[in-house]
Amino acid sequence: MEKRRVVITGMGTVNPLGHNTADSWQAVREGVCGIAPITQYDSSAQKVHLAAEVKDWDPTVYIDKREVRHMARYTQFAMASAKEAMADSGLDLSAENLERCAVIVSSGIGGISTTESEQTRCLQRGFDKASPFYIPTSIANMAAGQIAIAFGFKGMCTCPVTACAGGSNAVGDAFRHIRDGYADMALCGGAEAAVTPLSIGGFTSMRALHVGDDPSRASIPFDGERDGFVMGEGAGILLLEEYEHAVARGAKIYAEVVGYGATCDAYHITAPAPGGEGGARAMAQAIQDAGITADQVDYVNAHGTSTPLNDSGETAAIKTVFGDHAYKMAVSSTKSMTGHMLGAAGAVEAIFTALALKDGYLPATINYKTPDPACDLDYVPNEGRSADIHYALSNSLGFGGHNACVLLKKWEG
Template identity: 65%
Template sequence: MEKRRVVITGLGTVNPTGNTVAESWAAIKAGRCGIAPITHFDTTGSRVTLAAEVKGFDPAARIDKREARKMARFTQFAVAAAREAMEDSGIDLEETDRSRFGTIISSGIGGLPTIEEEHTKGEQKGFDRVSPYFVPMSIGNMAAGQVAIRFGLKGICSCPTTACAGGTNAIGDAFHRVRDGYEDLMLCGGTESCISPLGVGGFTSMKALSTATDPARASIPFDAERGGFVMGEGCGVLILEELGHAQARGAKIYAEIVGYGSNCDAYHFTAPAPGGAGGAACMELALADGGVAPQQIGYINAHGTSTHLNDSCETAAIKSVFGTHAHKLAVSSTKSMTGHLLGGAGGVEGVFTALALYDGFLPATLNLRVPDPELDLDYIPNEGRAVQVDYAMSDSLGFGGHNACIVLKRWEG
């Protein structure tokens, strides 16, 4: 089957730096951090008190109020971001074959806060009294399902649940669906909202989260003082479209997606393989899939979680794949501003990577103050750069050894 070209024609996001693409990208360019004290629950007695919450989000502004009440927060984010992406794309659904328009949206944990709330209600009032919407609100596939229902998208509808790699897997899987001719359009990305007592408590007990109390010293990827990630929430979605289909309707094109790799460390259920071997192999798969030479990559939106193991292994992986070019390309982690959105991370970072190419701007790794002698790449410390590159990569690495990587190309049409 002939491989078709695939372009990005719509973007949408709700994340800790802004509730629209324009608001969020302006914050990213300005280096504004979305981390603050947790407001979703009382953190008295908790070791972790900071998170990157979505602020001022009103689901009723973008979703019918009655329908919104039947959705968990992660699904509300997805429907809101999908609406923005659809409007941004200019697609006329009445003129579109919706049987060839699919949906792939990841979520790592789904409606965990809903599960907690309904369990508490069940213990207090009896489990036959939990909400009749409990199951369809909490299951992880429902963001994809509700988005497909909202827009009548009848192509494939799926939800990769591959932990922190899920959002990037969703984009890559959607890319291959369009490239290989199964659909003409895909709405794809990731969404998450589990800043809750159990969600934060679980990651705290495994010593994965930062216990810093200063938002400027909490999510600090590649910094020698990094001590864990900061939980974030939100959603990022992209519209992928076959090039000819996009050109026929005069669509705005942000970037072309050219390569995708996905594999597994098969090493440990939380720790990355030594030297980032699995991540390195995944990057090589993405480059090979796109026919892109390592030296063509100008920017990497790194997984960059701010944990000791991730940042050191990811740096080693980049050096392994790119050799001497590793010190010439720019690498940054936007998690320094958004926190770690788990299954939503790859979606939001996919949006940022597309915008980096479209806008000619490379985001910073914010609050990188104390260099780690073992980490010696160009991490774009503290201030972003107005630099135009031709190819960019976004990679995501998840618990269970899941790795996913996409390669984007600047659109020159």
């Protein structure tokens, strides 16, 4: 069967840099750091005091007050982002076959803040006093479910739970689902809200998080002084659409999705395989899937978490896939600005990658200072720059050895 083309026709995001796509992308272009002291709870008794929180969040601006009460924070982010993506797309739902419309939205941890607060409440009142809304509010698939309900999308509705790779898996799975003829469009992406005492404590105990108090030296991907990631939160939702369908309705197109690679390290529960072997295979798969050569890729939005093993391993993986071309293309990590949004990261970064192609602009890896011999590529240090780019890869590498890479092409229609 002939593979169908798939394009991005709508985008929405809530993240540490802004409550919509335009504000967030402007902040990226300005090199804004979204990291600050934690405000959602008193972190003074813990080692980690910094996070990349969504600032000044009032869900009732985007969602009816009655519905907000039955949505965990991560679902609120997802719903606001989905509403923006749908409005951005200009789609007329009354003219669509909603059975051909899918929803694929990831979350790594789901409503963990709801679980923590409910546990505390039940320890005081008894567990049979748990809220009847606790389970349907906190489970990881509910952002996808709520989005499907809101827009009446009756095609496949699912939630990839693949840790830090989830957002990219959602976009890639949606791409394949449309390309192979199972749907005409899909709302896809990821959402996360894990700035909580238990989440922060758990990641701290495994020595994954940065424990300092200077935001400018906290999330520093590829820097020789990096020592852990910064927890972020937010959501990114994209509307993917079959090309002919988009053209027929006169939709604006941001970029084309042309390749997807998904692999597993099958190596360790947290550490990446030596040399980033699994990530390299995922990148190579995405390039092969698109039918292009590695030297046609101009930019990689790296997973770039600011942990010692990830950044050196990802750099090695890029060299494996691209050879000498690795030193000629740009590689940057927008996590230097947003922190690590776990299951939402790949989706938000797919949005930034699409806009990088559209605007011909390479986002910076901000706050870069100390070179690392193991990380010796062009990381677009500190200052973003204009560039004529045609193909860009967005990488996501997750705990459990999950690797997902999405390849986008500049829209020149």
